[in-house]
Amino acid sequence: MDPQRLDLRGLKCPLPALRTRRALERAGAGAVFDVICTDPMAVIDIPHLVRQMGAILEATERDEENGRLVLRFRIRAAG
16 A cells, blocks of 8 residues: 655644644554655654554654755554
8 A cells, every 4th residue: 555645844833733633534544644744843743643643653754855854754544
């Protein structure tokens, strides 16, 4: 199953976490998401949300694009 991509670059807290929550709530068991954010608070908010929802945080990456922080999360929906 290919991961669904959530490109949330440019959104500020709390929108990345809220949109990720909505995607996880709508997803079937075991669905995989690649979430991409530029909000520095996402490094705290997304892992907390994943734990709260019982999902699995499979990977986290930190990069820079054009001098801007980019965070990537691979998340597997619960179930």
